[in-house]
Amino acid sequence: MCPVCGLRRQCKHTCALSGILDYFCAVLVIQNTRDFRIEVPTIVTIGTFDGVHLGHQKILHRIAEIKAQTGLKTLVLTFDPHPRKVLFPEQKDLKLLTGIEERLELLEKNGIDICVVYPFDTEFSQTDSSYYIEQILLKQLHVNYLAIGHDHRFGKNRSGNLDTLLDYSRRFGFSLEEISAKDIDQIAVSSSKIRKALEDGQLELANSFLGHPYFITALVVKGKQLGRQLGYPTANLYLENKEKIIPAKGVYLVEVEMEGTHYHGMMSIGVNPTTDNDQITKLEVNIFDFDSDIYNRHITVRFIKRLRDEENFKDLEALKAQLRIDQETCLNLIAEYK
Numbered sequence: 001m002c003p004v005c006g007l008r009r010q011c012k013h014t015c016a017l018s019g020i021l022d023y024f025c026a027v028l029v030i031q032n033t034r035d036f037r038i039e040v041p042t043i044v045t046i047g048t049f050d051g052v053h054l055g056h057q058k059i060l061h062r063i064a065e066i067k068a069q070t071g072l073k074t075l076v077l078t079f080d081p082h083p084r085k086v087l088f089p090e091q092k093d094l095k096l097l098t099g100i101e102e103r104l105e106l107l108e109k110n111g112i113d114i115c116v117v118y119p120f121d122t123e124f125s126q127t128d129s130s131y132y133i134e135q136i137l138l139k140q141l142h143v144n145y146l147a148i149g150h151d152h153r154f155g156k157n158r159s160g161n162l163d164t165l166l167d168y169s170r171r172f173g174f175s176l177e178e179i180s181a182k183d184i185d186q187i188a189v190s191s192s193k194i195r196k197a198l199e200d201g202q203l204e205l206a207n208s209f210l211g212h213p214y215f216i217t218a219l220v221v222k223g224k225q226l227g228r229q230l231g232y233p234t235a236n237l238y239l240e241n242k243e244k245i246i247p248a249k250g251v252y253l254v255e256v257e258m259e260g261t262h263y264h265g266m267m268s269i270g271v272n273p274t275t276d277n278d279q280i281t282k283l284e285v286n287i288f289d290f291d292s293d294i295y296n297r298h299i300t301v302r303f304i305k306r307l308r309d310e311e312n313f314k315d316l317e318a319l320k321a322q323l324r325i326d327q328e329t330c331l332n333l334i335a336e337y338k
Contacts, residue, residue, distance in 0.1 A: 214302070247306075248269070
């Protein structure tokens with residue numbers, strides 16, 4: 001707990017009042033500001049960390065090892081919005097594995113002490129590499145040990161590189177470590193590979209790359225309540241983050257989390273061709289052993305296994321028969337996992 005505000009996470013008053021951050025919660029999050037300074041030496045790593053996948057976890061594990069050896073605080077410098085949205089605004093189709101709050105949650109689960117979410121805009125993209133090192137890494141982040149991924153580039157026109165950092169590390173006395181390409185390539189994972197696997201319906205491959213189930217957080221809204229008539233009531237979900245990747249159309253075994261309580265269920269993603277003609281993709285989840293009003297509440301859905309493609313059935317009876325098979329398949333899988 002923060003000794004000033006009592007919050008577990010974001011202590012925004014420190015940025016607004018003093019700009020001096022010299023104490024730490026379970027994880028200290030600094031975002032929506034460039035006016036701050038860390039007052040204790042840190043182990044820093046830098047990146048977008050979309051999905052916080054196994055490749056990212058390799059780097060996070062390494063800085064945890066350094067922390068165990070040195071006692072320094074670990075710090076992740078990440079960016080919002082995603083740099084590609086600023087650098088390539090014409091690319092309107094960029095989809096992400098995690099929104100910023102989801103990214104922060106995953107970084108916290110990986111034991112990071114401080115997360116700095118630096119505002120990324122056109123002005124920042126033109127920052128000179130020397131200013132970036134001297135003013136941000138050294139002055140603001142108080143870097144004592146810097147761990148970077150292979151071929152890390154930074155600054156205007158990506159002019160800064162490992163040689164630039166080596167020169168500054170000698171001049172200013174901070175340690176520098178590059179996580180080798182071999183270490184990362186052994187995992188053979190990237191955010192783009194995971195995005196493609198999800199879009200192609202290869203959920204288990206995506207989850208194996210992530211090191212955790214892919215998940216979405218969405219608002220429960222009213223639907224046509226056809227599922228209730230069929231005997232399989234569903235929570236209709238509205239995904240507020242339009243940049244978030246929706247997995248391929250089909251039926252999935254999922255885990256649903258709501259206010260800290262976990263349930264299993266089966267989820268349908270698709271246009272419901274048997275009953276609808278609007279070609280709008282719907283997200284619907286039938287939560288097992290659950291019968292409560294949860295309209296206007298947020299739930300988190302974790303995708304465990306993809307069962308089948310979306311199908312167009314000849315009538316509602318055929319659809320109900322398939323739903324019975326889907327539910328039985330899910331229950332058998334849950335029993336196996338237990």
